[in-house]
Amino acid sequence: MNASPVVELVGAAYAYQDGPTVLSGVDFGLAAGRSTALLGRNGSGKTTLLRLLSGGLQCAEGVLRLNGEPVVYNRAGLTRLRTTVQLVVQDPDDQLFAASVGQDVSFGPMNLGLAEDEVRARVDEALQALDITALYDRPTHLLSYGQRKRAAIAGAVAMRPRVLILDEPTAGLDPHGQERLLEVLGRLRESGTTVVMATHDVDLALRWADDAAVLSPDGLRTGPVAELLADQALLDAARLRRPWGAAAAQVLRAHGLLGEGEPGPRTPQDLARWASAVREG
Template sequence: MVNYFELDNISYRYPDGTEALTQLSLTIGQGERIALIGHNGAGKSTLFQQLNGILQPSSGDVRFNGKPMRYSKKELAHVRQSVGIVFQDPDAQLFSGNVKQDIAFGPTNLGWSKDKVHEQVNWAIKEAEIEALQDKPIHFLSLGQKKRVAIAGVLAMMPRILILDEPTAGLDHYYATQMLGLLKQLETDERTVLLSTHDTQLAYEWADRIVVLHEGTIIYDGNPYDVFYQDDLLQKAHLEKPWVFDVAATLGAPTPLPRTRAALKDFLNTKKNDSLL
């Protein structure tokens, strides 16, 4: 597997002296689905901003595509074409008059031809399933719609690494479910997707790798099953078990446990049928 990022003992201290990351090491490979979980202040957003050069580590090394990250304007422009970040608050990155104009902003600034920009914008609109919104003013959109538009704006630049900071924060169940569906559609063998979330059910259902941050350090990095058996770690990180995991484990489901509502329902139906035999 190709490694897109290698972080070696990075630390980051904010100007006010806050130590946000402490000697953190992490490797991020091609095609991975990684959920970063942890309580507020654990360092999730700070870590994401190291990955596209918004922040530069106070110490340690960041390697991108096997080479040390460089922070010149030219080098960062190259990194940010490959590494797209969608912030928790979509209003922080949506500023054009309407949806289509906003999505076109990034590709236009990459210097692409008008035809290529048009092609990429239409593709991204289709991927994000926002065709009905493309001519609407940004300020008329709901939070869930704005988040989809923000994702489309990043997708239009064809990043190999897509970073989403709390993509379901503030969304009701309907829009959160839609967002999970969109994430699954974006998966390819080449594209790596990282997201931060407080929603352990989302992380458990979607990710093939979970990273738990606590006070700027990684206290778990592995599969989405083992972490939720570790009660002491969950308590330390202020995390709850996903409800599907909790119900399945309580009912004695075989490992690997069901990860989705549908898989849990299948298990319960099988268990019910077996009891009738």
């Protein structure tokens, strides 16, 4: 990435108490307006990395920087960080706690000491972005799983962060729920929000993200998503399967139907459009 990172880890390491080192020597920066898929096997350190980026954990070694300045882990420093970077955890029940959706989404802005009309504007904006305006007065315990996921994300969006970090946001959602969530994330990206998603779904990563960050026993590798997810040695080390689109591109190139520099299909729809263009050409 050429742009200066909004938030970045430099030489970061972390080990849980009485446990092995989870991450070591990690350099990872997030530039404005990019979407990044974070991939790796279970236990590779994805959630730990996300919590380090959001200030939920503090590096044992290395530094977390916000807009180029080291983050100070006091009340003022963490407030500054969390007005820029918001983390949404995997299980929405670990995040939702208020009696109603409106109350839950308003909690963060209220803690910033904003005026009541500004809080309400942010809540309305977030609920609209997540397409859950009708749930404003709904008790959180009466929401479906997909609704709880979106309500948890709305709480983060109401803080108007520049960076939104999501830990396995599509886990537990049916295909329709996944598509609705991806549409929401697409709108947030278009508005300039940097979005980071930890996921096990390599096909989703390939079609959704600009960049990928892959954790393996050899460390963290970052780069354009299509490039990294075509690297079979990296995928094997991270215990990830090759994405559908990357496999299709390999077959097309083997038959001379796709040039080395040409991007391959990321979805079945891409392949159908490509095939139609070849037939018409």
